[in-house]
Amino acid sequence: MSFFLKLDPVWQAFLATLFTWGMTALGAALVFLTKRANQKFLDSMLGFAGGVMIAASFWSLIAPALEMAESGSVPEWVPAAVGFLLGGLFLSLINKLIPHLHPNLPMRKAEGMHSERKRRSTLLVLAVTLHNIPEGLAVGVSFGAAATELSSAGVTGALALAIGIGIQNFPEGTAVSMPLRRDGMSRLKSFGYGQLSGMVEPIAAVIGAAAVVTIEPLLPYALSFAAGAMIFVVAEEVIPASQEEGNKDLASMALMVGFTVMMILDVALG
Template sequence: MESIESFLKELGPVYAALLATVFTWFVTASGAAMVFFFKDLNRAWQDIMLGFTGGVMLAASFWSLLNPAIEYSAELYPNMVWMPAAVGFLAGSLFIFGLDKLAPHLHINFSESEQEGVKAHWHRTTLLVLAITIHNIPEGLAVGVLFGAAAHGVEHVSITSAIVLAFGIGLQNFPEGFAVAMPLRRMGVSRLKSFWYGQLSAVVEPVAGVLGAVAVAYIRPALPFALAFAAGAMIYVVVEEVIPETQRDKYTDLAVLGLIAGFVVMMVLDVALG
């Protein structure tokens, strides 16, 4: 871990964020590649994996993002410690809310009649990929913002904690890639195209990661706002997208257990290593 930390520190926050989010994309692509080896994905396992994804995102939102934002605000804004976290959290939530209302998309377990955003007569595959792309924006942003914060020497944020977050996001990206590619395969899409669209949904993560790192690496007062922004965006995705997708079949309890498992895994990683 020390050698990795030293290497990323030498790279600088922007290149470190790029490398970390390329890793999270690669893990998504690896999960999507499972479509070459399996014909189908049991619905129970799909819901468990989506639940696990939600749990990781929830835990990361607090321990990796919101808590450091509040603690750092005490240094920059001692008379209004609550303000940056509250404003950033609301802004992040509203940002994804806006994307959700504008971008045509369709969640994994939803029928075509339940398309969200501006109505468009696009192929179901395109709408599914757009839904996961929106989902992945806050994940990449969170990693980039944390590397930018680490570059500022924020007391409660380090390169190690940024690495842990990237690892946690990558951990939940593997089943997510599988969960995206397999429904496409069930719809009759070829294995190669199912893999292609599955990995394509995570290409936005390196873009969002670099933008997040650039935004905060050189603007110190914006750090707590940016950390809370990423947290708000992730929480919105979990509540609006991930949880509803796991509650549409008879495996709702298993999905909840998956969410709890993901939350505990990310919490342990962050507390023990971050």
């Protein structure tokens, strides 16, 4: 642990997101054990993931952004509000541009430009990859913020965020590999596509950490941007997907559990 604490924030972010990528791969590996996961289990895991992302957006991202902005020349709410809205707008635009297909939906429900020209496997991976961009970015900017020694943005808080993101990545890997296996793809290929969706997180984390370390005034905006992007993902996809099979109460309670777990992680470790 002492070795990790001495590393540059960019390296810290990279190593932390290797863990989150590994959790995606672990979820995808369930395809080696079964061809079909229990729907209630999947919906509860999605709800749990949504709760983790909502809690992380405030405790690990917006709260430090507000604290950092207190010493700025503009009202402290301005960077948080601007960054948060820009993060949601960014994900909205990406959703419209990049072809993707959310798990358990037919090909006719594919979104983005020229989606009908892509294979189902590619579209599924791209859908989860879109979700992982703000998650990797969030971890990266959190470690960048930790370098400023803010009381609410320490390395342990960034580690708590990485742990929370890793936990909620587990069902994302499963959400890609299982549908592909049901479609007749081999277990090995299904696993490969499932874990591939998590590869973007270390890349996004390194970019985020490097950007805020290089240009420190960007920090409150970057933290809030990552929060807005994650909340957009939760509202647009995670919560609706967790409830579309009718398990609304189960998914809602799982969301609350996820929120509580992430809050405890952030407060206890941060």
